[in-house]
Amino acid sequence: MKTKILLSILFLASIGIGIGFASTLMNQDKALRAWPALALKDGGPLSQDMSQDHSLSIRSTEASSGKIVSNQDPSLAEKPKTEQVEPVEMLQALNGRALAALRPGWVHLHEEKHYFTEAENNGVLPNQVAIPNDQIIDTWFNIRADRRILQSVSIMRTMDGQIVQVGVFSNGRAWNSATNEVQTEEPFRLEGFDYNFLRELQRLQAFGAKVEMREQKTPDGGEGTLFIVRLLSGAPEKFDDFSRPVIASERRGLFSKESGYLIEEEVIFTFDDGSQQIYSRVTQEIKFEPPADEALNYLAQLEEKQ
Amino acid sequence: MKKTNYAIPIITLLLLIAMSQSALAASKRWYGTVGGVDVRAEKTLTLGGSGWSTYLYSTADFPINIIGMTYWTLEEYCPATNTYAYYNRYSGAYDTYDTYFSRSAYVQYRGCSGISRHKSHGNHDFAHGSDHVYPYVAVTVDR
Numbered sequence: 001m002k003t004k005i006l007l008s009i010l011f012l013a014s015i016g017i018g019i020g021f022a023s024t025l026m027n028q029d030k031a032l033r034a035w036p037a038l039a040l041k042d043g044g045p046l047s048q049d050m051s052q053d054h055s056l057s058i059r060s061t062e063a064s065s066g067k068i069v070s071n072q073d074p075s076l077a078e079k080p081k082t083e084q085v086e087p088v089e090m091l092q093a094l095n096g097r098a099l100a101a102l103r104p105g106w107v108h109l110h111e112e113k114h115y116f117t118e119a120e121n122n123g124v125l126p127n128q129v130a131i132p133n134d135q136i137i138d139t140w141f142n143i144r145a146d147r148r149i150l151q152s153v154s155i156m157r158t159m160d161g162q163i164v165q166v167g168v169f170s171n172g173r174a175w176n177s178a179t180n181e182v183q184t185e186e187p188f189r190l191e192g193f194d195y196n197f198l199r200e201l202q203r204l205q206a207f208g209a210k211v212e213m214r215e216q217k218t219p220d221g222g223e224g225t226l227f228i229v230r231l232l233s234g235a236p237e238k239f240d241d242f243s244r245p246v247i248a249s250e251r252r253g254l255f256s257k258e259s260g261y262l263i264e265e266e267v268i269f270t271f272d273d274g275s276q277q278i279y280s281r282v283t284q285e286i287k288f289e290p291p292a293d294e295a296l297n298y299l300a301q302l303e304e305k306q
Numbered sequence: 307m308k309k310t311n312y313a314i315p316i317i318t319l320l321l322l323i324a325m326s327q328s329a330l331a332a333s334k335r336w337y338g339t340v341g342g343v344d345v346r347a348e349k350t351l352t353l354g355g356s357g358w359s360t361y362l363y364s365t366a367d368f369p370i371n372i373i374g375m376t377y378w379t380l381e382e383y384c385p386a387t388n389t390y391a392y393y394n395r396y397s398g399a400y401d402t403y404d405t406y407f408s409r410s411a412y413v414q415y416r417g418c419s420g421i422s423r424h425k426s427h428g429n430h431d432f433a434h435g436s437d438h439v440y441p442y443v444a445v446t447v448d449r
Contacts (some may be wrong), residue, residue: 067426090319122391123390123392124393124394125390131391131393141386154384154387154388154389157320165388165390169382174388175388177391178390185388188385195417195419196417196418196422199421203353225360231356233354233355237356239357246357249355249356282417282419284419
């Protein structure tokens with residue numbers, strides 16, 4: 001009898017977990033149905049539900065050091081939380097807007113990345129080229145109607161234009177200049193131009209991260225939404241590239257409400273002595289334009305490789 | 307007496323638990339024998355809040371001549387762009403006449419457009435008597 005009761009509980013628990021998984025998977029469609037007006041250029045529920053705040057809240061830093069000059073952000077503390085729209089739903093809607101503008105053909109993603117660590121670089125590739133702390137990455141995606149990538153070329157450079165590595169993908173075959181190996185890979189599917197922000201936010205929420213969002217102008221004066229994800233480490237995290245353990249992190253992502261793209265992301269670490277430092281900063285621009293000749297040449301080279 | 311088949315819900319539950327666990331951590335093991343001594347090679351990879359940790363273990367049931375690794379590579383690969391956001395290769399190291407060798411690394415996330423693929427891989431190193439084996443073990447977790 002006890003066994004039957006136990007098995008019944010297990011059965012019910014499995015149904016519950018199954019429903020939970022299914023609910024998670026269906027969340028994106030649900031959010032897009034809940035906010036159809038986000039597909040419109042203006043006047044969507046974001047502008048109706050969220051009060052305006054045009055203060056610049058991404059913190060100023062000393063040039064190229066990442067050290068925070070002013071860690072005061074009074075407007076953040078005073079800002080009431082938006083209760084009408086959940087951050088995950090908002091991000092799903094922004095990604096939905098970005099994807100709605102996609103058409104089959106070429107998209108150019110331009111990124112600038114800066115890492116502020118005690119290490120000289122982000123490691124050394126097999127061809128002995130170091131991955132620099134300051135990078136410019138130009139990627140061209142040739143996208144199919146189902147948003148899967150048919151071809152892509154990605155070129156990472158140093159700030160003075162030296163090529164660090166090139167990644168090429170075409171018809172299920174991928175090549176990287178650092179390994180010089182051709183591998184078979186499934187075509188990647190674009191889920192937005194959010195620099196993986198939504199997926200990371202959902203993952204960090206499982207760690208107990210708190211999420212806040214607010215209105216903020218983008219650098220070009222457009223309407224934007226700033227997401228702030230704060231996470232207290234369960235235990236201090238001691239990384240090889242920092243002498244002090246990290247006890248908290250804050251991830252800030254600024255999105256354009258018009259395009260749905262992430263414009264800028266910063267990750268700020270708090271160390272065990274209470275000091276704070278910007279760890280990384282990424283900016284990105286997206287344009288619908290064909291690849292440069294240099295990129296097309298790399299594609300042609302992949303076609304020639306066995 | 308009517309029998310109820312509980313196998314399907316139990317298997318479903320176990321699979322779901324395994325799926326939920328695999329999103330945060332993974333480990334891979336290799337079992338073998340060198341010079342008549344049972345040995346194991348294992349790597350683990352865990353996603354944390356701000357970074358990832360990975361461990362390498364080489365173990366033996368009894369002390370063996372050489373126990374260690376020939377190399378160990380840590381990667382954060384960006385499948386969308388086929389580029390590496392992070393790449394670090396540690397050269398070989400070993401202990402002699404021992405049963406245990408381990409290494410660990412804690413790496414902060416770099417980030418990709420699209421998912422990041424974290425990978426810890428490389429050959430372990432076991433030698434005893436005239437036997438010498440270099441099992442390759444790789445563990446990968448997407449973020």
